[in-house]
Amino acid sequence: MLYLNKGRTRMITQKAIDRFEKKIIKPKDTKCWLWTDKPTVKGYGRFFYNKRCIGINMMSWLIYKGEIPKGKLVVRTCNNKLCVNPDHLYLSTITEYRLKQNKKKKSTSKISSWKEKIKCRLASWGL
């Protein structure tokens, strides 16, 4: 069984999983699974579930891998914003993620937009 954890525990319905899978293209090999639905302005995929907007990487993790422990983020190993291949995803702590992003991007504007993104994500997860 799959649960969406937000203080309370919620099950992800088969209907939602079907809806999610209809929007992705899964190549046979280990390549990225592509999200085909319209991305956000910033190029990220979003999925609506339980009247909330969830990042497709988080949704993919919840469907194929299971729970996301409190304080953890789902991060991609590939740099494809529209990839939902669970094999390309791993759990990271906010600190680890921040260190990586800081190494990758030195520009302050990028870091602040990243901070906004995290804040939004944490808020939507009630962390």
Ligand SMILES: [Zn+2]
């Ligand atoms: Zn990928």
